[in-house]
Amino acid sequence: MLRSLKWLYHLLVAICAALWFRMPARKLIVVGVTGTDGKTTTTSLIYEILKLSGYKVSMITSVNAVIAGVPYDTGFHVTTPTAWWVQKYLREAVNHGDTHMVLEVTSHGLAQNRVFGISFAVGVLTNITHEHLDWHRSFDDYVKTKLMLLKSASAAVLNRDDAVIYAKAVERLRNKKLVLYAIRRDALITPKTYPFITKLPGEFNRYNCLAALAATYALGVPKKKALSAIARFRGVPGRMEVIVRKPYVVIVDFAHTPNALIQALRTVRKLAKKRLIHVFGSAGLRDHSKRPLMGKASSSYADIIVLTEEDYRTEDVNIIMDELTAGIESGKEVHRIVNRQEAIVYAMKIARPGDVIMITGKGHEKSLCRGTTEYPWSDQEEVRKNLQLLVNT
Numbered sequence: 001m002l003r004s005l006k007w008l009y010h011l012l013v014a015i016c017a018a019l020w021f022r023m024p025a026r027k028l029i030v031v032g033v034t035g036t037d038g039k040t041t042t043t044s045l046i047y048e049i050l051k052l053s054g055y056k057v058s059m060i061t062s063v064n065a066v067i068a069g070v071p072y073d074t075g076f077h078v079t080t081p082t083a084w085w086v087q088k089y090l091r092e093a094v095n096h097g098d099t100h101m102v103l104e105v106t107s108h109g110l111a112q113n114r115v116f117g118i119s120f121a122v123g124v125l126t127n128i129t130h131e132h133l134d135w136h137r138s139f140d141d142y143v144k145t146k147l148m149l150l151k152s153a154s155a156a157v158l159n160r161d162d163a164v165i166y167a168k169a170v171e172r173l174r175n176k177k178l179v180l181y182a183i184r185r186d187a188l189i190t191p192k193t194y195p196f197i198t199k200l201p202g203e204f205n206r207y208n209c210l211a212a213l214a215a216t217y218a219l220g221v222p223k224k225k226a227l228s229a230i231a232r233f234r235g236v237p238g239r240m241e242v243i244v245r246k247p248y249v250v251i252v253d254f255a256h257t258p259n260a261l262i263q264a265l266r267t268v269r270k271l272a273k274k275r276l277i278h279v280f281g282s283a284g285l286r287d288h289s290k291r292p293l294m295g296k297a298s299s300s301y302a303d304i305i306v307l308t309e310e311d312y313r314t315e316d317v318n319i320i321m322d323e324l325t326a327g328i329e330s331g332k333e334v335h336r337i338v339n340r341q342e343a344i345v346y347a348m349k350i351a352r353p354g355d356v357i358m359i360t361g362k363g364h365e366k367s368l369c370r371g372t373t374e375y376p377w378s379d380q381e382e383v384r385k386n387l388q389l390l391v392n393t
Helices: 002-020 039-052 083-096 107-111 139-152 163-172 203-218 223-232 258-271 291-301 317-325 340-350 379-392
Strands: 029-034 057-060 065-067 070-072 100-104 120-125 155-159 177-181 241-244 249-253 276-280 304-307 333-336 356-360 367-370 373-376
Touching: 002 083, 029 039, 029 139, 029 203, 039 057, 039 100, 039 203, 039 223, 057 083, 065 083, 083 100, 107 139, 120 139, 120 203, 139 155, 139 163, 155 163, 155 203, 177 203, 203 223, 203 258, 241 379, 249 258, 249 379, 258 276, 258 291, 258 356, 276 291, 276 340, 291 317, 304 317, 304 340, 317 333, 340 356, 340 379
Parallel strands: 029 100, 029 120, 057 100, 120 155, 155 177, 249 356, 276 304, 276 356, 304 333
Antiparallel strands: 057 065, 065 070, 241 249, 367 373
């Protein structure tokens, strides 16, 4: 009943917004990017490619928006804003004379009609892994929701290496123009057909680059321009962001799903000369079932684990940490420090030269939810502040 009411409410808002702002999407070529992980980086890459290629383009991501040439530090706790703001941003882009919009789209945004009234020229699917099963009735329902974007788009961009999701997508996307990218399988867009260079670390970012190249290929962007933009791109705030390089390394990343943790920690493990210290938690009132999997992912790569808060909302943070601990392999060094600031300080105090501290879960976000209150927060600022204090003591 609650889901139906939310669906109806968001639909009505979307219809009113589209009419109020005079259906701005009709005058834009819109690219939508969905997936469990990699949406923000892929969206930003597509935006940079289009911008370098001479197009007037705007974008909306969970980290920031660039609308009509004006940057907005959104720091959204939800990736896709309400339909009213989406349509407002689209109208501003049109009034500015923009021709393209790149929009990061979540399963919630799709299920709740936040992108109603938008015709997508290209729909991009980065991946689908374990997440949001508190909202979606099943993993299959989650997949179906994600594929709504691709079904509504003129061209669908898919990862050919993800055999399971590819099979499900092809089954539901009959007669759709598919643009496939891959590293290991045959596809149109691969490191061989598009030999790109990137500053972004990790195989998961290579897939993000390929997804962006595939999307802009579908739009007719010249290969040389696309490859040049990929090579220049330095990354997104809160995504594998290196905050400290000496005497040890501190990295902040948004990873908050089992797959994202595996990909990020696997990459960082290779960079660590000595120990990998992982500071993380899990958001309250969200998918409980992923927590043991997150604990398992951490214990597979980290030498020392520091469990802490991460938007616990009205849940008991100690129960959240219990559920994370359930997946951690026995014998692993684990510390439980509820206060996130104290957890970061502790990790920095025990770190030695050659160690890497990985802080995950918050990334770009500018607030921390405790109970029903949002408090100002930045992992990056906490690291910088504490480093200065430690140096001076």
